[in-house]
Amino acid sequence: MTAVAEAPARAGDAGGRAAGRRSPTTRRLVTTSFVYALLAALAVVYIFPFLISISTSFKSNADAAANPLSLVPATFTTEAYERLFLNSDFPLWFQNSVIVTLAVTVGRVLFDSLAGYALARLPFRGRGVVFAGLVAVMAVPSVVLLIPKFLVINTLGIYDSYSGLIIPLLADAAGIFIMKNFFESVPASVEEAARIDGAGTFRVFWSVVLPMARPALVTIVILSFQGSWNELSHFIVASQSQELFNLTKGVAQLSSGALSQGTQYPLKLGAAVIMTIPVAVLFFVFQRRIMNASAGAVKG
Amino acid sequence: MTTARPAGTAAPHRRRRPGRGIQSGQAAAGWLFITPMLVLLGLFLVLPIAMAAWVSVSDWTGRGNPFGGAASYVGGQNYAELLTGGGLPQRDFATSLRNNAYYVLLVVPIQTALSLTLAILVNRRIMRGRGFFRTAFYFPSVTSSVAITVVFLFLFTASGAVNRVLSYLSVGGPNWINDPRGVLHIVLGAVGVDQPPAVLQSAPFLGLSWWQWLAGPSVAMCVFIIMGIFTTSGTFMLLFLAALQNLSGEVEEAAMVDGTTAWQRLRYVTIPMLRPTIFTVVTLGLIGTWQVFDQIYTGTRGSPGKTTLTPAYLSYETSFNSQQWGRGAAIAFILFAIIVVMTIVQRVVLAERDVVPARKRFYRTGQKGGEPS
Numbered sequence: 001m002t003a004v005a006e007a008p009a010r011a012g013d014a015g016g017r018a019a020g021r022r023s024p025t026t027r028r029l030v031t032t033s034f035v036y037a038l039l040a041a042l043a044v045v046y047i048f049p050f051l052i053s054i055s056t057s058f059k060s061n062a063d064a065a066a067n068p069l070s071l072v073p074a075t076f077t078t079e080a081y082e083r084l085f086l087n088s089d090f091p092l093w094f095q096n097s098v099i100v101t102l103a104v105t106v107g108r109v110l111f112d113s114l115a116g117y118a119l120a121r122l123p124f125r126g127r128g129v130v131f132a133g134l135v136a137v138m139a140v141p142s143v144v145l146l147i148p149k150f151l152v153i154n155t156l157g158i159y160d161s162y163s164g165l166i167i168p169l170l171a172d173a174a175g176i177f178i179m180k181n182f183f184e185s186v187p188a189s190v191e192e193a194a195r196i197d198g199a200g201t202f203r204v205f206w207s208v209v210l211p212m213a214r215p216a217l218v219t220i221v222i223l224s225f226q227g228s229w230n231e232l233s234h235f236i237v238a239s240q241s242q243e244l245f246n247l248t249k250g251v252a253q254l255s256s257g258a259l260s261q262g263t264q265y266p267l268k269l270g271a272a273v274i275m276t277i278p279v280a281v282l283f284f285v286f287q288r289r290i291m292n293a294s295a296g297a298v299k300g
Numbered sequence: 301m302t303t304a305r306p307a308g309t310a311a312p313h314r315r316r317r318p319g320r321g322i323q324s325g326q327a328a329a330g331w332l333f334i335t336p337m338l339v340l341l342g343l344f345l346v347l348p349i350a351m352a353a354w355v356s357v358s359d360w361t362g363r364g365n366p367f368g369g370a371a372s373y374v375g376g377q378n379y380a381e382l383l384t385g386g387g388l389p390q391r392d393f394a395t396s397l398r399n400n401a402y403y404v405l406l407v408v409p410i411q412t413a414l415s416l417t418l419a420i421l422v423n424r425r426i427m428r429g430r431g432f433f434r435t436a437f438y439f440p441s442v443t444s445s446v447a448i449t450v451v452f453l454f455l456f457t458a459s460g461a462v463n464r465v466l467s468y469l470s471v472g473g474p475n476w477i478n479d480p481r482g483v484l485h486i487v488l489g490a491v492g493v494d495q496p497p498a499v500l501q502s503a504p505f506l507g508l509s510w511w512q513w514l515a516g517p518s519v520a521m522c523v524f525i526i527m528g529i530f531t532t533s534g535t536f537m538l539l540f541l542a543a544l545q546n547l548s549g550e551v552e553e554a555a556m557v558d559g560t561t562a563w564q565r566l567r568y569v570t571i572p573m574l575r576p577t578i579f580t581v582v583t584l585g586l587i588g589t590w591q592v593f594d595q596i597y598t599g600t601r602g603s604p605g606k607t608t609l610t611p612a613y614l615s616y617e618t619s620f621n622s623q624q625w626g627r628g629a630a631i632a633f634i635l636f637a638i639i640v641v642m643t644i645v646q647r648v649v650l651a652e653r654d655v656v657p658a659r660k661r662f663y664r665t666g667q668k669g670g671e672p673s
Contacts (some may be wrong), residue, residue: 027530031562039421046530049451050439052461056454068454068461115337124330130338137345143591143612144636147628148348149618151355155367156343201329232445232594235572236616248446254600255450265454272447283442287435 016202057270080266093250104228107170116179138173164238181214184244247275356629358378379631394506396609402517407528408585419540438534445594456523474519480605482515518607536581541579590639611635
């Protein structure tokens with residue numbers, strides 16, 4: 001339809017009529033500004049919840065309830081943060097989250113790259129079967145494994161311990177995929193040269209392959225960090241004692257009102273803001289790579 | 301999953317030459333390298349399924365070792381209780397299925413459409429600030445669901461930000477997270493249908509009357525639905541963006557030369573070419589939306605009136621709080637079955653739709669080609 005409408009406009013152009021010039025450029029301008037306006041409105045919707053959390057965390061309880069929309073605290077106060085850090089288990093939760101996240105990330109980087117390398121480059125009998133098993137295992141939804149996982153953790157005697165929090169999270173089929181895909185994309189000539197020079201398989205892996213794999217390793221680090229930092233359900237079924245609470249579990253408990261009286265929104269939102277910061281920093285530092293990684297990871 | 305095929309099969313045959321020292325050394329190293337992961341995956345992904353399969357047909361109540369005599373075999377009793385029992389367990393389970401079904405029904409299409417829209421908007425070549433918008437839309441996806449839930453609970457309180465905005469528009473917002481009324485019941489109530497017709501009251505399905513099944517998502521559940529769309533649209537936007545960037549511009553340019561409008565190009569060129577990605581997004585959406593747990597645990601724990609109960613949360617609660625481990629495990633397996641069936645159904649439905657137009661197109665072009673000669 002518009003094609004038809006455009007044709008006479010062009011003809012008018014050729015004829016030198018002023019009205020004819022309006023059409024293509026103006027329409028593009030209108031479309032572009034419309035798209036911008038739409039995007040800006042959407043961006044506000046997406047960003048506002050984070051801005052309002054930050055500002056509310058610096059409000060007093062009464063102010064937070066009275067002015068839920070204002071982005072500027074009526075009276076600026078750090079009361080919520082003082083309570084979080086001085087009068088609650090929040091520092092302990094934070095510490096546990098850091099311990100678990102670091103351990104899981106290091107472990108996954110090591111095991112994922114080992115397994116990924118073996119699947120990509122080392123010919124061994126049964127590799128196809130192992131790979132098929134990996135694909136099957138990846139298809140099992142994690143929430144379905146919630147209770148089953150508890151049964152194993154309990155049977156192994158690592159319930160309510162750091163091992164119980166960390167070790168099950170090391171099982172990461174998606175990470176193996178990413179590493180395997182990466183190793184397959186790298187030409188084998190460098191390793192072969194090293195092998196001809198007499199280096200053993202592990203030495204080739206450790207000193208030649210792994211340093212080359214830095215981009216993929218960064219991807220694993222990002223995904224593991226984010227995954228284990230944000231993990232909730234596993235920690236719920238793997239531990240119960242207060243000393244082993246991590247951020248997600250602690251804040252969830254805070255939120256469902258088990259500990260607190262009243263609404264205490266500044267306190268809760270302050271906790272939410274703090275627990276978002278490490279992931280946010282990671283996100284902004286590695287933004288480009290995260291964008292690529294998650295697209296690849298979800299696909300896998 | 302699609303990336304799986306090429307390497308697994310081809311390489312070993314090419315490499316394996318029996319009797320060579322390096323090769324057999326590599327084979328040993330291969331097993332050595334993969335063993336840690338095999339042990340982990342076996343212990344925490346495969347073994348759990350086997351154990352839970354046993355518990356789901358047992359009467360274990362959380363005391364003692366369920367594999368050492370503390371539980372006895374009860375056959376399909378746990379499953380029967382959930383599907384045909386007629387008691388509270390069955391009603392709770394049916395309620396959780398209803399709640400989650402409405403969640404899936406609303407979240408999957410909306411998030412797919414929204415993420416596709418965002419990707420197309422952000423992908424415009426002439427645009428400035430693409431990076432900023434991409435970041436803004438993706439950021440909710442990287443933050444923890446617990447933090448987002450806390451924020452949404454605050455935004456959706458009775459006198460919260462959302463209702464404040466609505467009041468500027470002279471709309472009285474509901475008491476969101478505490479409102480158990482089903483949306484469809486509200487709509488029906490507005491047109492005067494307060495009482496269920498007798499037909500819907502009788503003949504229950506899975507222990508829940510049809511009137512109850514047709515309640516729609518509760519107002520409280522709508523908060524989680526909005527949140528689900530908000531947090532996942534960014535991830536899927538990235539998938540669509542990646543796909544859009546992989547499309548060659550040639551076809552679109554050809555369409556442009558043919559004098560199509562931007563809308564026609566989108567509708568008849570771009571979207572058909574994105575079909576595989578749409579398929580992936582719907583599949584992942586279906587799998588993800590049947591697993592609502594974190595939000596419910598953090599937010600409402602099933603209240604108000606059990607209208608935010610989901611099978612995943614019910615399974616947890618039945619096991620850990622009510623100590624009915626057999627029933628909890630049975631719920632997990634039924635949920636697993638639902639997810640598998642849904643994925644297969646979707647695969648069949650979408651695949652068929654994929655085939656038919658292609659065939660039609662073939663016939664049409666065939667006829668056109670045939671006409672002149």
